[in-house]
Amino acid sequence: MSDMSFHIGPIRPPSEADSLLLQITNGCTWNKCKFCGLYKHTRFRTYSADDIKKDIDNMRALADIAEKYRRGSDWDIDGLNIELAGMNGEERQCFAMVANWLINGTGSVFLQDGNSLILRDGRLSEVLRYLKAKFPDVTRITSYGRAENLSKMTAEDFAELKDAGLDRIHSGFESGSDEVLKLVGKGTTSEQQIAAGRAVKAGGIELSVYFMPGLGGKALSEENAKGMARVVNAVKPDFLRIRTCAVKPGTELYRDMEEGRFILAGDDDKVRELKILVSLCEGGGKIVSDHIINLLPYVEGHMENDKSRMLAIIDEYLAMPEDMRKLYQLGRRLCHIGSPGQMGLLPPQTTARLNKICEETPAEEWDMMINSIIARYI
Numbered sequence: 598m599s600d601m602s603f604h605i606g607p608i609r610p611p612s613e614a615d616s617l618l619l620q621i622t623n624g625c626t627w628n629k630c631k632f633c634g635l636y637k638h639t640r641f642r643t644y645s646a647d648d649i650k651k652d653i654d655n656m657r658a659l660a661d662i663a664e665k666y667r668r669g670s671d672w673d674i675d676g677l678n679i680e681l682a683g684m685n686g687e688e689r690q691c692f693a694m695v696a697n698w699l700i701n702g703t704g705s706v707f708l709q710d711g712n713s714l715i716l717r718d719g720r721l722s723e724v725l726r727y728l729k730a731k732f733p734d735v736t737r738i739t740s741y742g743r744a745e746n747l748s749k750m751t752a753e754d755f756a757e758l759k760d761a762g763l764d765r766i767h768s769g770f771e772s773g774s775d776e777v778l779k780l781v782g783k784g785t786t787s788e789q790q791i792a793a794g795r796a797v798k799a800g801g802i803e804l805s806v807y808f809m810p811g812l813g814g815k816a817l818s819e820e821n822a823k824g825m826a827r828v829v830n831a832v833k834p835d836f837l838r839i840r841t842c843a844v845k846p847g848t849e850l851y852r853d854m855e856e857g858r859f860i861l862a863g864d865d866d867k868v869r870e871l872k873i874l875v876s877l878c879e880g881g882g883k884i885v886s887d888h889i890i891n892l893l894p895y896v897e898g899h900m901e902n903d904k905s906r907m908l909a910i911i912d913e914y915l916a917m918p919e920d921m922r923k924l925y926q927l928g929r930r931l932c933h934i935g936s937p938g939q940m941g942l943l944p945p946q947t948t949a950r951l952n953k954i955c956e957e958t959p960a961e962e963w964d965m966m967i968n969s970i971i972a973r974y975i
């Protein structure tokens with residue numbers, strides 16, 4: 598690594614697209630979820646506080662270079678590009694991230710990778726305080742955290758992290774059904790999720806949890822949604838983010854599917870799960886649909902105040918005849934439209950092309966075909 602570059606991990610939530618990424622661990626402590634192949638070839642490791650502080654120093658140095666090109670509320674983009682051209686490959690990527698972060702002005706930082714909350718020896722607080730000292734204008738710091746690890750922490754632990762600067766934890770609950778969690782090797786229980794979620798919130802940190810419609814396959818479709826609603830109502834997270842399940846080639850779940858142990862839930866099953874979830878969830882949080890993989894992206898809003906609007910979108914989809922639902926699924930998955938109400942906006946040639954695919958795809962291959970499209974998005 599050259600002098601001013603810093604570590605960058607592979608993922609962050611879509612809501613952190615404009616955040617500065619600070620990697621404090623590498624990989625995932627669990628690495629056994631059957632649907633996830635992200636860190637399969639990465640051995641988990643944590644970075645020392647000194648290593649992380651060095652990365653923060655490098656971010657600061659790159660930010661200071663970029664700041665020379667700030668012109669009031671504007672930027673000298675040509676000047677930034679000349680700086681960029683003079684850097685080596687790794688530095689260039691890091692400088693581009695820091696400069697874009699400053700230009701976007703979000704002030705948010707995301708701690709990578711899969712489970713940064715594993716740092717329990719005071720290192721995380723130390724790093725958070727150092728980051729705040731070097732970047733006093735940071736507005737929000739967030740991190741992923743696994744429910745199993747979070748459940749071993751107390752509200753006081755989270756209050757200490759909040760005091761050090763941590764604002765929000767993203768946790769991939771994926772399902773609240775113990776049967777589904779076991780089926781996919783998630784390594785957590787709904788009891789742990791509830792304990793974890795309540796402690797995070799009691800410590801004053803915002804909680805964002807994730808739900809995957811379809812994760813229980815056809816067999817556990819209803820159970821998947823009901824379990825998630827039960828956990829959400831017990832925890833009352835600030836955000837419930839929808840991540841439709843896509844079974845990706847190369848994962849253990851894909852092998853289960855090929856060998857008949859896991860039967861794919863279709864898009865209609867997943868929408869019915871969404872309907873159960875929206876119908877049953879209570880509390881002050883927000884349902885968020887911030888991923889291209891979701892079939893009905895406008896199903897988002899406040900769990901109580903927007904319930905009827907969200908259910909109306911779902912019912913509009915479910916009320917369509919089967920051929921129209923298939924046309925919509927394909928149109929949405931190929932990024933032509935974003936809601937059933939936009940079907941009429943499809944150009945005639947596009948409609949004809951999509952209809953041809955619908956007609957030529959055997960019914961028994963339909964769900965697999967849709968899965969192969971959405972699996973490319975993850």
Ligand code: SF4
Nearest residue numbers: 625628629630633711
């Ligand atoms: S905990 Fe998250 S990162 Fe780790 S294996 Fe499971 S889904 Fe992947």
